[in-house]
Amino acid sequence: MENKVVPAATKYPEKPITLIVPFGVGGGIDLVARTVEKSASTHLGQPLVVVNKPGGTGTIGWNEVAGAPPDGYTLAMTGIEIILQPLYGTTKYHYPSALEPIAQITELSLIMAVQSNQPWNSLEDLIAYAKNHPGEIKFGHPGIGGINHVLGETFAKAANIQLEQVPFQSGAEAMSSLLGGHIQVVFLNPAAVKEQLRSGKVKALALGGEKRLTDPVFTNIPTFREQGLDVVCNSWNGIAAPKGLPDDVKKKLSEGIKKVIDDPEFQKNMENLGLQITYLGPEESGKKWLIDSQRLTKTVQETGIAEKIKTQKK
């Protein structure tokens, strides 16, 4: 591991701050990062520079940040994958302990959607169909082991039905396969289904969050819990730094990010993207990481996802 030199933080920040997005350009997490970038320089005193380091479901980018000096000049966008990936056993760092959260920015309730010409109008319909036709329903998600995949498997287990998973490279590919009728169900984030919901090409059967969403396009979607299934799977995005930031740097950074998030301009931009802001400060985010770790450890074991990925990796 690299030697972590902790510099004396005098006038932080003195130079632009690098914000690493460990996923490709154009995804949901990238959009959040670029919206932060857009409002950052007025509140942080220095511009943020977004750098995409895609690959390995986030691990290439996070490895880099985890190994970077904790001086506040290298930050990472985070997502629930920082909790998930170490559970599969082959990451270089245990991210929840190698990184520390600065803020959570947004929380995403994943949406379960089907094509509108399907006969299913509720979870109940779909579950009944699946029970009579085991293995016939295929669900699409953007990547094995990701939160969308985990939600799909969790739902199938809770409903006691057999669903086959089809991995795609992106939410857009999964959506086009759904629209073409090649798969029957997708689990995607709200932004990825919003347009198709609005135009009536797909209908949403359930929401992965604990509460309904407030956006008028989504208010009618019932949660899994409302429909009698104990399935909760939220994704979130935030910002983290390498562990060991000097206190004053951490304070300046988290205050600055808070200001960015409070900026009405930022809030309007996030709304444009179909993203809801659910801010959590450094401590609350840390607690959230802990809770998510415990919950997901249980889920990936129960659904057999962890096992499946580990055997594949051998």
Next chain:
Amino acid sequence: MDILNLLLQGVSVSILPANLLSCIIGVLIGTLVGVLPGIDTVSAIALLLPFSYGMDSTAALIMFAGIYYGSKYGGSTTSILINVPGEAASVVTCLDGYPMGQKGRAGAALAISAIGSFIAGTIGLIGLTLLAPPLAQAALAFGPPEYFSLALVGLILLSKLTGTSTLKSALMAVIGIMLSTIGLDSLSGISRFTFGIDELDRGFDLSIIAMGLFGIGEILTAMTHADAKPDIPSVKFRDLYPTKEEWQRSITPMFRGGIVGFLVGLLPGPAATISSFISYGLEKRYSKHPEEFGHGAIEGVAGPEAANNSAISATMIPLLSLGLPFCGATAILLSGFMIHGITPGPSLITERPELFWGLIASMYIGNVLLLIINLPLIGVFVQLLKTPLNILMPLVAVVTLTGAYSINNSMFDLLWVIFFGIMGFLLQRSGFEPSPLIIGLVLGPELERGLTQGLIICNGSIWALITRPLAAAILSLGAIVILYNFVTWFTRRNHKRKELDVN
């Protein structure tokens, strides 16, 4: 005439000074992005996103679109001049564009590629204007099994693009497929053939391999042939441009390439790159001079350069009318749109007609601008070739290596460019062509993804996979072409034998 009215409204939006200026800036940056090897459309737009925040949203979209289609105009320049593809979609232009340059016809090749881009860009835009929503729906009928079939047929038909033996070409295509499996598999999350090296998780960038095989390979070849300096006589201005014969040979390929590119552009994947290879394959098949391909056949420049440009217009169709980006470049365009508060999709056309039609109209204008910008530059570029070899080649090396580094900001990649450069040099000396390797590299992942996803969809039955109506149609077409090729080869061989017997 409804569409004409809307388009006229769009024109009135796109000629507003701010929008016109963004269009000019966009296509200029696009040309530059295309010319410089290594810097691709995605990273250019990503870099420019922050600068667009203060701009009006329509103006910003016009600029992004300009960078996107503009980059495909510039991509051919370095392919033709120095054998370094400026963009992945211009790899195939190296095959005949560079030999044309060495014969002193670089000007003609550049002109044909700019004019071909313009004609095909226009074809693509007309398709986009008239047919966007129904075509977007039709594209959805293609699912994983169909992509698998397309990739399979494509691999078989395209692997023998140049003159070498079928066996050698097939070997190269297989090496390409093997190279494409290195890295973290995006579907299963498994690292394959990375030997625990983090950087290998990313896999090989197509540009890295292409720049090595073609660009660095060419530098090494030039260094070992002291007399390789192409003898370029001082040409008159008129000679820079295509002759009447070159024109006649190019015009059909341009239109054919335009149509091929448009159709390929509707499907997910690196459409611009794939369409250029398909167009090259087609032109070679239909040409009266197939033996000239690989040695400076102008059809081999005209068709592919047209194809990659109309593919660009076509990739805008799923993006604008469904909100679905089918490739990396349209994904970053989508980001740009969304950050400016605009969500492409079915409702964009009805709810924001001024924006949709303004964007389309600006693309027509941008294509004209690109032609006006590019044609006068040809003279400047051709002058570059007069630089003595011992000055030009080191410069090419610097440009290539800088470009290669900039793709992932990685020294590791530089080593690979040099490795593939040496490989390209050795391959050429031993009579292997690198282009089937590129085909394998592009189509291999499509083949694998289509097969994996398709098998799950078809409950693990390969029979169910290949008998889906569309997939079966594609495969049968491929089989017919292969059979036809085999029969002609067989009869020709018999014919030759008989002739020998008679003699």
